Amino acid sequence: MDAITTRQLEAAMDIHPIIFVDDNSSYLQIVESIIRQTGIRAHYATSGEEALGILKGNPCEIMFTDLNMPGMDGYKLSKLAREILPGIHIIMVTAAASAYVARLAAMVGISKVIAKPSRAEQLREMVKGATPAAWIASHSCRNDS
Numbered sequence: 001m002d003a004i005t006t007r008q009l010e011a012a013m014d015i016h017p018i019i020f021v022d023d024n025s026s027y028l029q030i031v032e033s034i035i036r037q038t039g040i041r042a043h044y045a046t047s048g049e050e051a052l053g054i055l056k057g058n059p060c061e062i063m064f065t066d067l068n069m070p071g072m073d074g075y076k077l078s079k080l081a082r083e084i085l086p087g088i089h090i091i092m093v094t095a096a097a098s099a100y101v102a103r104l105a106a107m108v109g110i111s112k113v114i115a116k117p118s119r120a121e122q123l124r125e126m127v128k129g130a131t132p133a134a135w136i137a138s139h140s141c142r143n144d145s
Helices: 006-013 025-038 048-057 074-084 099-107 120-130 132-137
Strands: 018-021 042-045 062-065 089-094 112-115
Touching: 018 025, 018 048, 025 042, 025 120, 042 048, 048 062, 048 074, 062 074, 074 089, 074 099, 089 099, 099 112
Parallel strands: 018 042, 018 062, 062 089, 089 112
Antiparallel strands: none
């Protein structure tokens, strides 16, 4: 079994597999500064409409979305995002996390609901654990030839 190469890991990190959606631009700026430190490239949107526009031209694999946003909430955004990219993994990051929110989220295909991280380290770990690059880095590739 061959381990994944650094080049393959860098390529996985360079495909913009992540999009963050939150109407709070200050929060997104904090997220962006933290994500930039990880070396992972990501897209950022301050509305559901903006996120859908990004997703139409960029095959993201993971979407982190807030729940309560004006115009289009995280549930509706998730439903429409799945129409564009059926295989996208969606994680709702919200201050309103509860069992009720998690049940509603599951109904529209959201994989996980988590409370908004209050510290930079929590956010960094959440992102690193969810990205394809993190999965690739922690697994070996089989060589069947």
